[in-house]
Amino acid sequence: MPGDTLIASLAAIVGDEHVITVAAEMVPFLGDWRGRYRGAARCIVRPANTAEVAAVVRACSAVGVAMVPQGGNTSHCGASIPDNSGQSVLVSLSRLNRIRDLDVPNNTMTVEAGCVLQEIQAAASREGRLFPLSLAAEGSCQIGGNLSTNAGGVQVLRYGNARELVLGLEVVLPSGEIWNGLRGLRKDNTGYDLKQLFIGAEGTLGIITAAVIKLFPQPNAVATAWLAIASPQDAVTLLGKLQAGFGAGLTACELVSDISLGMVLRHIPEAQAPLERSPWYLLVELSSSGDADALRVQFEDFLGDAMEAALVNDAVIAQSGEQAARLWDLRERISEAQKIEGFSIKHDISVPVSRIGEFLDRAGDALNAAYPGIRIVAFGHVGDGNLHYNQSKPEAGENASFMASQTDVNRIVHDIVHTLGGSISAEHGIGQLKREELQRYKSAIELDMMRAIKQAFDPKGLMNPGKVL
Template sequence: MNGSMADVIAELTALLGERGVLDDPQDLERYTTDWGGDRLGTPLAVVRPQSTEEVAAVVRFCHERRIAMAPQGGHTGLVGGALPDADRPELIISLERLRRIRQLDPLGFTMTVDSGCILEEVKRAAEVEDCYFPLALGAQGSCQIGGNIATNAGGVNVLRYGMMRELVLGLEVVLPDGRIWNGLKALRKDNRGYRLQQLFIGSEGTLGIVTGAVLKLLPRPQRSLTALLAVASVDAAVQLYGRARRECSDLLSAFELIPRLGMELAFEAASQLADPLASRYPYYVLLELSASGPVELDELFERFLEQGLHSGLLLDGAMAANVAQAQRFWLIREAMVEGQRLRGEHLRTDVSVPISRIAQFVEQASAAVVAASAHATVLVYGHIGDGNLHFNILPPAGLTAEAASGLLQQLEGIIFAEVDRFDGSISAEHGIGRAKQEAYLARIAETELGLLAGIKHLFDPLALMNAGRIIPAQPQS
């Protein structure tokens, strides 16, 4: 970095005003942790621009002075991708003040937004115009659209609507040298050469800072049906999913696997929840159907239930009678995640395997974990419809923090080895960041790594923009 820190703060304040720059240690605290509670380093300072032009001005300033930058959204990441570096001082560029909904076109079913918009606010704004933005995450009350784009967010509706990559029509990006690339087009079809926007989606802020996006909307569902179904095994859940895809037409929007332990964790985290079914079962499926037209979901679902019970795949079930009950069913899914955190340090994974091999993977990976640690607790849940499982581990009770951490690291390696055997991915939706970089690099071909490094160097030859995430930081030119 060229120049003293005091001079840097003074110049940044001149660019953004007093509210736009934070350098007091107490003010910086909340920018140093993510949802998982991980912490790495302390930033040089935090800047909070409130327009694309101000973001560009800050990035140009940093580029000229060789100051490393880390863009940051809603602090909901799980792989350390937006945390300030522990070894290399970085300036945090927070997008939290870019909150405008620039345009909403209900006829063209598009919405143009600033990247700092909160996902839940975007969803509500769409509903006002009788539209629907389908990305649905547990963190939607705090995660930002820019972060959703940078990490190619998934969530519970991927099987019907796709990941964030399928929900973005155009982008506006500030490049690492401060130039602005304006790709804010609301076109459904545009076949003019390379699609640059696809490079930025899922790039985790390493190629530039997303400041605006044109999002794809859909008609708002007029009818929805939510049910909690009991099954005997993961295999039964997968088989039931195949039937649901066929028998519920294209109206199936969510199909989530929840083990019994997951239910118990949810009840620990949210005391207002009660078990929807009278008996306990090994596994549950949280299913949702939705339609924007005059479709009789109840009749469709009842036929599906009858066939499921007759085949023996379905053991029991409860259908939400109203919106409030449907929300309680979904709260079970969300509270299960919080329940794990209340238990203390645990292993979080985010893997994917081919849907038809989910049951076999869960069986073999669980056996491998138990063989290595007989008293570790396996907790597998996730999105059956897209093959994405969260294969998590609670360590045995009584271990020291150091011993628990070492064991969980060992078990992660065992799980990832099983993922490899099933031709899967070690990261289905959380990204790579720093936390999964070592495992990622161990599995990537030399040719692919060279291409990725070449793309990074083309956009950011000085390695100033979120360097060290996904692939190792390259030496500065």
């Protein structure tokens, strides 16, 4: 079937206005937000519901045309960008944006894949509930993409990754069939947990169209503090003491290097340093269903003891929700500030929490020996061992040429991560960025099992080809 015939078929399914073929109108869909990947597509198709997604998949499958699912297009690894052949169809899920059900007694919400994460959070909040998945792109990322990459964010420490926040899925399979697994059950021991195959699969096994997600009671009290500390090892020690003192009340524990903060202060006009500068910082959040004043007093006592033990050099506790938001803004805008300085070599790695300090020491020494004067921007989720570990040159103009060193820099970083029993991708996925790296660090039997699953679900290889495997 010629390309124009396929486009006519797609238009008959979703309407002429929802099949985009004009080059200028396709531009926003064909490049990633980091400016690293740019692809081409036969067209952009924007179905409005699951039945239309299924019909689009059947039409493309019938003529052997590859499909690239796309949500909010905030991927860090190029997972939602097509290749340069211009032959694939990009399937945008942005019109699947309904909240189908909100079951407050069951603490669940059924949402379509195109729902923006922040809007889901707001809908839960209006009912006195919390959807805890929270990340910097929450104002534009969509839940389908969050689930397809098993997104993490800042509250994994207490609530888990996206994988732990899903009870059921609705998925359009590569055949065009619809699997309705939208069950809001905490216990369902009836064979293989099929939903987990699609979470983190980056659209290579099917297209997630809806999900049943978990909600939690909205905490009555929240305490947020910015701490100045001497080292990552002190951060790990503090984490253990916070967990012992507050248990599940420890919502987030974020590590920020002074280099990272300095970039935010330099490039984000409204940003202000909360304390005198320090080599490292921790952003800590506690939450509770109890009394806010009692939580604050307990936190102040804890910090007093930590300062006496020389684990904390200085601290500030937010006095209001607005102040807490400003502290979080310093953490969340690191990536934005780094982007302003140009390209950098980025790593989204995880190691056992106990080995965070060792990783930072070993990787820092190795990189500085290989690239004297290199600038290392390190920050991340110390509570779950996930660090964003990025390298660039101090002069922004040197970064474009520095990108040629990416393979060698990756080898230094990822080999150390692997030696420490870590992962080369903690929460951003594989996409096309780390596809070759996956081959290096996954065992042969793991790769064989992954290929077998891909073959079983997508024997024609039409669903987001060139990603992950």
